[in-house]
Each structure stands twice: as C-alpha cells, then as structure tokens.
Amino acid sequence: MVTSEPKESARLRRFGTYRIVEHYFIMITFSILVLTGLSQKFHEFELSNWIIIKLGGIDMARLIHRYTGLVLAAATAQHLAVASIGLVFRKWPASMVINAKDFTDAIDNIKYYFGVTNSPALCDRYDYKQKFEYWGVVVGGVLMIFTGLILWFPTLVARYLPGELIPAAKATHTNEALLAFLVIIIWHIYNSIFSPEVFPLDTSIFTGGISRERMAHEHPVELARAEGKPLEEIIAGHHGETYKIAEGD
Amino acid sequence: MKKTDRIFSTAMVLFILFVLVPLQVHAGKDGPAEDEQTCLNCHKSKGLQLTFENKESLPLQVDVKELRASVHAGLACANCHTDFSIDTHLKRKFPGKREYTIKASRGCRLCHSDRQIKTKKIHLSMLTDDKTKVPVCVDCHGFHSIKRISGGKVFEDETQYCLNCHKHKLGLHFKSGDNLFFQVDPSHIQQSVHSKLGCSDCHLGFSIDQHPQRNFKSRRDYSIAASDTCRRCHFDKYTKTLESVHYTLLSQGDLRAPVCTDCHGSHFISSGKSEKIMSARRCQKCHEDIFAVYSSSVHGKALLDERNQDVPICVDCHNVHSIEDPRTFDYREKVPGVCGNCHANKAIMAKYGLSTEVVNTYLQDFHGITLKFYKKQKEVSDKSSTRPIAVCTDCHGIHDIAKARGQSAAAVKANLMKRCRKCHANATRNFPESWISHYEPSLERAPLVYIINLIYKIFIPFMIIGLILQILLHIWRYAVNR
Numbered sequence: 162m163v164t165s166e167p168k169e170s171a172r173l174r175r176f177g178t179y180r181i182v183e184h185y186f187i188m189i190t191f192s193i194l195v196l197t198g199l200s201q202k203f204h205e206f207e208l209s210n211w212i213i214i215k216l217g218g219i220d221m222a223r224l225i226h227r228y229t230g231l232v233l234a235a236a237t238a239q240h241l242a243v244a245s246i247g248l249v250f251r252k253w254p255a256s257m258v259i260n261a262k263d264f265t266d267a268i269d270n271i272k273y274y275f276g277v278t279n280s281p282a283l284c285d286r287y288d289y290k291q292k293f294e295y296w297g298v299v300v301g302g303v304l305m306i307f308t309g310l311i312l313w314f315p316t317l318v319a320r321y322l323p324g325e326l327i328p329a330a331k332a333t334h335t336n337e338a339l340l341a342f343l344v345i346i347i348w349h350i351y352n353s354i355f356s357p358e359v360f361p362l363d364t365s366i367f368t369g370g371i372s373r374e375r376m377a378h379e380h381p382v383e384l385a386r387a388e389g390k391p392l393e394e395i396i397a398g399h400h401g402e403t404y405k406i407a408e409g410d
Numbered sequence: 411m412k413k414t415d416r417i418f419s420t421a422m423v424l425f426i427l428f429v430l431v432p433l434q435v436h437a438g439k440d441g442p443a444e445d446e447q448t449c450l451n452c453h454k455s456k457g458l459q460l461t462f463e464n465k466e467s468l469p470l471q472v473d474v475k476e477l478r479a480s481v482h483a484g485l486a487c488a489n490c491h492t493d494f495s496i497d498t499h500l501k502r503k504f505p506g507k508r509e510y511t512i513k514a515s516r517g518c519r520l521c522h523s524d525r526q527i528k529t530k531k532i533h534l535s536m537l538t539d540d541k542t543k544v545p546v547c548v549d550c551h552g553f554h555s556i557k558r559i560s561g562g563k564v565f566e567d568e569t570q571y572c573l574n575c576h577k578h579k580l581g582l583h584f585k586s587g588d589n590l591f592f593q594v595d596p597s598h599i600q601q602s603v604h605s606k607l608g609c610s611d612c613h614l615g616f617s618i619d620q621h622p623q624r625n626f627k628s629r630r631d632y633s634i635a636a637s638d639t640c641r642r643c644h645f646d647k648y649t650k651t652l653e654s655v656h657y658t659l660l661s662q663g664d665l666r667a668p669v670c671t672d673c674h675g676s677h678f679i680s681s682g683k684s685e686k687i688m689s690a691r692r693c694q695k696c697h698e699d700i701f702a703v704y705s706s707s708v709h710g711k712a713l714l715d716e717r718n719q720d721v722p723i724c725v726d727c728h729n730v731h732s733i734e735d736p737r738t739f740d741y742r743e744k745v746p747g748v749c750g751n752c753h754a755n756k757a758i759m760a761k762y763g764l765s766t767e768v769v770n771t772y773l774q775d776f777h778g779i780t781l782k783f784y785k786k787q788k789e790v791s792d793k794s795s796t797r798p799i800a801v802c803t804d805c806h807g808i809h810d811i812a813k814a815r816g817q818s819a820a821a822v823k824a825n826l827m828k829r830c831r832k833c834h835a836n837a838t839r840n841f842p843e844s845w846i847s848h849y850e851p852s853l854e855r856a857p858l859v860y861i862i863n864l865i866y867k868i869f870i871p872f873m874i875i876g877l878i879l880q881i882l883l884h885i886w887r888y889a890v891n892r
Contacts, residue, residue: 204779214790219783220797274883276890316834316841324843328851329858331776336866340873348877357888 171373173387175365183240184366187298190233195342197226202335227313234306237299256286259296263289283392285382294349301341308334445496449487450474466507476555490517490553514553515546522547550575568608569599571618586628598678612639630665636676637669644670650731658735668696687713690723697724703809710809720758726751739794743785745801746772768848772802775845797833804829 176184200209201222216222247253266282267289273281282288287295311318311330318326353363358378365371376384377395385392450472452458458470477483488495491514493502504510527533536545572594579593599605610617613636626632641648651657651670659667673692680688690713694701704710704724712718727748728734734741750769752758759766772778777800784795803811805825812818826842834841851859 201779204782210783210786213783214786218787219780271880271883274880274887276887315844316837319841319844320836320838324840325846325856325858327844328846328856329862332851332859332862332866336863336870340866340870343870343874344877347874347881351881356884 172370173373173376173384174369175371175376176369178369181366181369183236186236187233190229190236191341191345193229194226194233195338197222197229198338199342201226202338227309230306230309233302234309237302237306241299254286257292257295259289259292263292280396283381283396284379286380288379290348290352294344297341297344301337304337305334305341308337445486445488448496449494460504460510462504462506462510464506468507468510472554480554480556482556490514490520492517492520511548512546515548518547518551545575545578545580549578568610568618572609572616573599582626582629582632584626584628584632588629590629590632594677602677602679603681604679614639614642633671634660634665634669637671640670640674647731650729654729654731654733655735656733666696685717686719686721686723687717689725693724700809707807707809707811708813709811720752720761722752739798740788742798742801743781743795745803746778746781749802765848767850771848771850777801800829800833804832 196212197216200206200212201219203209204213213219213222216225244253244257248255262285266284269278269282270289272278308330311327312334315327318330353359353366354361356363358375373384377398381392381395385395388395453470453472454474456469456471460468460470462468482490493500504513524537528537573596576592576594577596579591582590582592584590604612615622626635656667660669672695690701690704705714709721709723712721713723725733728736746769753764754766754769756766773782781799781801784799788794805822806812806814807821807825812821814822823842826845827837827839830837830841846856846859849855851857851863853860
C-alpha cells in the first residue's frame with residue numbers, strides 16, 4: 162500500500178488486529194445501510210430506483226437494511242461491552258474520553274489555521290477530530306439502532322408507548338442517517354483520503370502501522386509517553402515541513 | 411275549290427285539335443280505365459275522409475300523380491278495391507284504421523299469391539292468420555304509390571325504406587323459443603348520434619335488396635352478435651374492451667356481461683360525453699346495489715342532489731371501456747393515482763376547500779413509497795405483488811366514501827384501525843396514532859415529529875457547514891505553509 166512518507170522512517174504499531182477488523186466491519190455495514198437506507202429516503206432519485214430494483218425490490222432492500230442494521234447493532238453492543246470491560250477491569254487508558262483539552266485543542270488549531278499561532282495543537286493518542294467522529298458513530302449508532310428497532314416493530318412499541326413515537330422515530334432515523342452520511346462522506350473521507358497530509362490514503366486503520374514522523378506530527382503527546390521522552394524533545398526532533406515554514410512565517 | 415279547300419282544312423285542324431290530340435294524350439298516359447275517371451272525379455279532391463268507429467280518420471284523397479307513376483297505373487280502381495265499381499259504392503264500417511288497412515291489403519292477394527310472396531323470406535313471418543300482429547302488404551309497399559321493388563328508389567333513403575316495416579312491432583324468433591318484438595322509433599334515430607348513418611351501416615348484410623334470414627340461439631346471442639358491428643368504426647374502444655373484466659366474463663361464457671349496446675343502447679345512442687348522471691345510470695342497470703351505496707357517498711350525493719359535475723362517477727375510477735377487475739393487487743396499486751386525479755388537482759380542490767397535500771403525504775410515507783416501488787418492480791419483472799398495501803380506499807371506503815371531517819371522521823378512524831390490523835396483526839388501539847393522518851407535522855399536530863425535524867433542519871447545515879469550513883481552513887493553511 163502506498164504511504165505518504167517518502168523518507169525512511171520508523172513505523173510504529175498504532176492499531177491491533179481487533180480494531181482493524183472492527184473498522185472493516187463498520188465500513189461494510191455502514192455502506193450497505195447507507196445504500197439501502199438512503200435510497201428509500203431519496204426514493205425520487207433515479208439512482209435510488211436503480212439500486213432498489215437491482216437489489217430485488219423494496220421488500221428485499223428493507224430486509225437487507227434491517228438485518229445489516231442488526232449486525233451493526235451487535236457489533237456496537239460488542240464494542241461497548243469490550244470497552245467497558247477494558248476500562249473497568251483491565252485499566253485501559255480512557256484515551257477516547259472527551260476532556261477539556263479537546264476543546265482547547267480545537268481552538269488552538271483554529272487559531273493556527275488563521276495564523277494566530279505558529280503551531281497546531283499538540284494532541285494525544287486521539288485528537289479532537291477523531292474523538293468527534295468516534296462519538297458521532299457511537300451516539301449516532303445507538304440512536305439509529307433504537308429508532309430502527311421502533312420502526313421494525315411498530316405495533317410492539319405502540320402497545321406500551323404513544324403512537325406518535327413511531328413517526329418521531331422515523332424522523333430521527335432518517336435525519337440522523339443523512340447527518341451521518343454527510344459527516345462520513347465529507348469529514349471522514351477528507352481526513353482519511355483527500356487531506357494533503359495523508360493523500361492518497363491514510364493506511365493506518367488497514368495496516369495497523371503508522372510512521373514515527375506522522376506520530377510526532379499528529380500525536381506528539383502519545384509518542385512522548387511511549388518513548389519516555391519529554392514532549393519538547395519530540396517536537397524539537399520533528400522537522401516536519403509545516404513546522405519549519407510555520408516558524409519562518 | 412278555293413272555298414271547299416278552306417272548309418276542309420279548317421275541319422281537319424279542328425279534327426286534329428279536338429279529337430286526335432286528346433286521344434294521343436290519353437294514350438300516352440297509359441290510358442286510365444274508364445271507371446278511374448269516375449272515381450277520381452270525387453277522390454282527387456281534398457276534404458273527403460273516412461271516419462272510423464274509434465274516431466280515427468283517413469283522408470280519401472288520391473294523389474293522381476303518384477297513382478299514374480305507380481307500377482299499378484294500368485289497373486282500374488276496382489281491381490284492388492273489389493267492393494267498388496262504377497255502379498256500387500258501399501258504405502262500410504270499420505272499428506279503426508288498422509282494420510281498414512288489413513281489409514284493404516286483401517286486395518293485393520288477389521293477384522299476388524302465397525307462392526309468389528313466399529319467394530321473399532322476409533314475407534314468411536307475415537303469412538299468419540292473425541294479421542293484427544304483423545304488418546300487412548300496404549304497410550311496407552304503400553298503396554296508390556306502389557313502385558317496382560327492383561327500382562329501389564321508392565324511398566327517400568335506405569332508412570326510410572327499412573323503417574317502413576321496422577317502425578312497426580316486428581317479431582324476431584329465436585331457436586330457444588324466445589321472441590323479441592322490436593319496433594324502431596324513427597324519432598329515436600333522428601335524435602341519436604348516428605342519425606346520419608344508414609341502417610345497413612350497422613346491420614351488415616342487409617340492404618334495400620338483401621334481407622337475409624339468420625338464426626340465433628337466443629335473444630342474448632343476437633344482441634352480442636349485433637354489437638360486433640360497432641367495432642367497425644369504434645375500433646379503439648373495442649380494443650380497450652378486450653382488456654375489460656366484462657369481456658373476460660363474456661369470453662368465459664357468461665352471457666350476462668355487457669356488450670356495447672347494453673350500455674349505449676342500439677337505435678337511440680346518445681353522446682358518451684353527456685351529463686355524468688347518465689353515464690352512472692348505465693352502470694346502475696346491472697350494479698344496482700353498488701349504485702345505491704355510491705348514491706349515499708359524498709361523491710354520489712353531490713352528483714344526485716346538486717348535479718355536481720366535478721365528482722367522480724363510476725367510469726372516472728373504473729375507466730370507460732377498459733374496465734378492469736378492481737379486486738386485484740394491480741388495481742389496488744392504482745388507487746392513489748385514481749384519487750389523485752382529482753385530489754391532487756389544485757383547481758378542483760380549491761372549490762371545496764380541500765387540501766391537495768393529502769395525496770403527497772400518503773405518497774411520501776412508508777406505504778406510499780412501498781406502493782411506488784411495487785409498481786416499478788412490476789415494470790421490470792412479471793411477478794405481481796404479494797402484499798396488499800394500504801391505499802386511500804382502505805380507510806376512506808370505496809363506494810361509500812364519506813367526508814373525513816365532521817360526523818363521519820369516527821368511521822374513517824374505525825376503518826383505519828381495522829385496516830392496520832390486516833397487515834399489523836397485533837396492532838393495539840393507539841397504533842393508528844402512528845399515522846399522523848394527512849397532516850404535515852406541526853406544533854399542534856405531532857409536535858414531537860415537528861420538533862425533531864426542526865432540530866435536524868438547523869443542526870445538519872450547522873454541522874456540515876462547520877466541517878466544510880474547517881476543511882477549507884486546513885487546506886488553506888497547508889497551502890500557505892508550502
């Protein structure tokens with residue numbers, strides 16, 4: 162696979178096989194759900210009609226959508242269970258938890274983009290953009306699972322809860338789907354493919370490896386901790402183009 | 411010589427003028443018999459008339475011109491009017507005109523034997539003893555004006571020719587023993603859209619010269635066969651009927667299924683685009699019970715009470731000639747489109763203060779989308795749908811459609827519950843609430859849905875624009891740094 166590092170550079174292990182498989186899993190199920198779901202939402206589009214007819218009709222498209230949703234729901238439940246167990250019993254570092262630094266990092270980065278400061282935010286294992294996406298997937302996913310189940314079993318829901326919950330669930334499901342789709346297609350695809358820093362593809366989630374240079378650039382706090390060096394040394398040792406030019410700016 | 415010559419020539423001129431010329435003229439006119447002049451002395455003048463016991467009257471004037479032009483010009487009056495001669499003029503009494511006509515026709519039979527008239531099949535049915543039930547000679551052939559049949563120019567046109575007999579009640583006899591006594595009312599023909607057509611335009615094989623005898627099993631067989639003739643001109647309509655449920659029934663042997671003439675009539679065919687009620691009444695002939703239900707519906711009432719021309723009648727939903735079986739999935743799937751013909755038409759709905767959104771809200775919802783795809787799927791594969799998707803008629807009724815507001819709203823609600831359970835077997839009482847009717851969500855109606863939609867309407871653009879701005883900033887910073 163092509164990587165964006167031309168220089169000889171030490172490669173570090175960033176993701177284990179478990180996380181790689183999880184990503185493949187969500188990548189495939191999300192695509193199927195988008196394909197079968199959005200073509201129902203945008204049923205007036207010629208492309209939607211084509212997709213649904215090719216899938217064998219609306220009943221088949223819905224069947225695929227529901228069972229794929231079920232698979233994704235199982236994967237999400239599994240992920241949350243494993244994460245809970247890891248955090249509580251295995252003392253995993255809570256690297257995905259949103260903290261105050263994420264907000265200051267975001268502000269720092271904006272300042273940097275506008276040229277107010279000379280360097281981007283110094284991030285830990287997951288930067289605020291990655292946390293935003295992760296929690297978007299988790300919260301959005303849970304929302305989609307619940308509203309999806311309501312739509313799948315409307316009579317069961319109406320037995321115990323007001324009937325209006327069903328169109329409300331539909332409104333949530335369809336809007337949240339559009340939001341998720343747009344975030345993925347714009348934000349995630351930019352950051353993992355079109356961003357000049359990773360173009361043509363950020364391979365780390367597929368290979369599990371990342372160059373030390375990118376680590377020093379994107380996750381200096383984590384690298385410093387891993388190598389047992391002070392953060393300043395990591396930054397000083399990192400002679401990325403952006404830094405040089407930024408300093409001379 | 412001079413004087414005698416003058417006398418002679420004068421005498422010759424006088425002879426020629428007064429004797430030969432009248433003789434010549436006389437001879438040229440086929441020479442009326444001596445008694446004719448005597449009869450005509452009185453009968454050529456107006457005013458003479460015969461009054462019958464039933465107060466009917468018959469003018470006794472003879473049109474001399476007509477008489478002279480007739481094939482019987484050479485006969486004497488008494489040849490036919492056997493009871494009369496120069497010497498005798500009987501005073502006879504008849505109960506009515508008809509009896510007189512029958513009596514008068516006997517004169518014909520003095521020359522025209524049974525054998526002779528039997529050679530024309532059309533005459534067979536007239537050789538009965540009861541002359542009151544069948545036409546007699548003069549009914550068809552006339553009396554003083556009788557012309558040669560071969561000339562064919564006796565009548566103004568073919569219709570006149572045929573009507574001469576068929577304006578009388580004539581019997582058609584079928585193998586089944588059935589008889590159809592049928593009389594064509596000339597005024598009906600005049601008022602019909604086919605007034606310009608001749609009889610043989612429809613009655614193929616018949617003409618002034620031809621009157622074939624045909625054999626039909628029954629009266630119904632005759633009607634079905636007779637209506638075949640319509641397609642010679644109305645082929646487009648005929649091909650449409652081939653798709654209709656009526657034709658299917660007919661081809662399966664159900665002879666009760668209607669053919670052209672059952673709805674349109676035969677000799678009295680009016681334009682199909684006449685008042686709506688007329689059209690509905692045609693269907694009523696067979697579908698009496700459905701018409702009764704329709705009459706009490708919101709559409710039927712408006713039609714019958716107000717003569718409203720906007721409301722749908724039978725053919726607006728069931729089509730005119732290609733009337734399909736409405737009990738199929740195919741038809742069910744057409745229902746929203748059928749209702750939408752009017753209910754999505756702003757011009758019509760505005761008159762009654764009805765919203766055109768009712769169709770759209772259905773079509774954009776789960777069931778409407780499912781239905782749309784079922785229809786599309788059918789276009790690409792011949793598999794038919796397997797599930798009956800809820801359509802307008804399921805909740806609003808079919809022929810008994812009532813107003814969805816006011817008193818009948820409860821009935822619509824009850825239908826909704828029943829209909830939900832057809833597919834959602836274990837639906838409970840509050841399940842129908844999940845269908846927020848045909849309303850757009852608002853704070854009054856479905857506030858939860860309204861609020862969720864509103865939040866996303868703000869949140870999605872906010873989020874996406876924010877992300878795009880960050881991407882643009884990122885690219886910009888990268889470009890500046892290089």
